[in-house]
Amino acid sequence: MTTPDDELLVAKIPADVEMPDKLIAGLTARQALILGGTGLLAAWVYLLAQDHLPLPVIAAVVFPMVAVGCALALGRRDGLSLDRLVLAGLHHMRHRKALVAAPEGVAPLPAWCKLRGRMPGPLKLPVRAIREDGVIELADGGTAILVRAGTVSFTLRTPAEQASLVAMFGRWLNSLDAPVQILVQARSADLGGLIDRLEDTAPQLAHPALEQAALEHAGYLRELNTSRDLLIRHVLLVLREQPEARPVRRSRARDVTANLLARRAENAVRSLSAIGINAEVLHARACIEILSNALSPGEARPPGLAGPHDTITAAEADDR
Known part of the structure; x- marks a missing residue:
């Protein structure tokens, strides 16, 4: 039996415009x-x-x-x-299965080399560069920017609030005039670092009861970390912009599209904040981490590279 509150959640979905005729x-x-x-x-x-x-x-x-x-x-x-x-x-x-990072192309073998099999092919990544402000320059000439979004507790809301959230989110979708991809990622979560911090800081708490509570909570998290396959969910918005078709310099076209894309990202952050979704525009280091995890999920990352204006000490040089 349906109620008036249930009818508020009914939303019309347009036909699939990409379905072939x-x-x-x-x-x-x-x-x-x-x-x-x-x-x-x-x-x-x-x-x-x-x-x-x-x-x-x-x-x-x-x-x-x-x-x-x-x-x-x-x-x-x-x-x-x-x-x-x-x-x-x-x-x-x-096509070749073995690919290597060679933007200039793979050089042919010399005549005296009798190596059998095919040479590896050049790896062509869709990303050409990542700017400090987080704007990603794509290999096809376009630009993209990543926005990390949170989630809302939909089931805890009343039917009227749920209908309001759906309507506001639908209005944001209908206001889009450029491609936007909504990507939901599920990654394995490791609580080892959090457990170590709890155990290290527990003796520094002001009361022994607080220390005991912190250690018990660390033990609970350790048991949870070893007995369950924990997942963490990331929601990303990928905003793209193509350069203008007018004959202008490539660097100038990229700057113009990057500015347009940055404004679109800020508008998306404000629109999502209005419905209770926390969102932020990702900068260069966060974009590098996300792209690295997408290319090789679960693998250890090398130490971060120094920026063009960073000072490298002897200890940091040895680590690298």
Whole structure:
């Protein structure tokens, strides 16, 4: 039984504008083209072989062709149509698997080298550089910026408050006039550092009862850390901006798009703050950490690099 409060949570979702149009008999243009090509190929084989081979042999040749064509046109796996999955597999097989960081390209082997196998290919990352203010310069000429957002306790709100949150978030989505990606990441959490800090600072507390409580809490966290697979969730907004099409200098175009992107990020932070979501624009070091975790999750990070104006001491140089 629905109540008036439940009706407030009903929201209309627009149709998927990226869904391909159905042209003929519920088939998309891609599906119709594959099925039509398969039919023409089967008819051509039949016309060529009808005077030379018996009908069962022709059927044995034509039936697998028709089955493969129907599977490519109508089949799906992991959200992709089979024809696109096959093309992706062929692309993967043709390209080199071993990639190295070589922006200038991999030099060919000298004539005297008899090394067998293929040389590694150059690794082409989508990110060209990260500025100090957090603006990411992309390899395709565009720019991007990352915004870390928090979450709200939706289930603890009243139905009216939930409806208000949904409406305000919907208004923010409808106000967007440029691409925005909402990325939710789940990473393994390790409480070892927090446990060590609790145990180190517990003797410094003002009362023995507080020290005992801190040590008991550290023990609880240690048991929780060893008996559960803890996860921490990150919500990121990725805002992108393409350079202007007018013929201007590349550096000038990047500066203009970076300023536009920074204003859009600040507007997003203010809009999310209005509905109780804490958000912040990430700067260079945070962006580097997030991109590093995305490329090699769970691996240890090398010590941070010094900035162009940082002073490097002897101890820091030895660590590096």
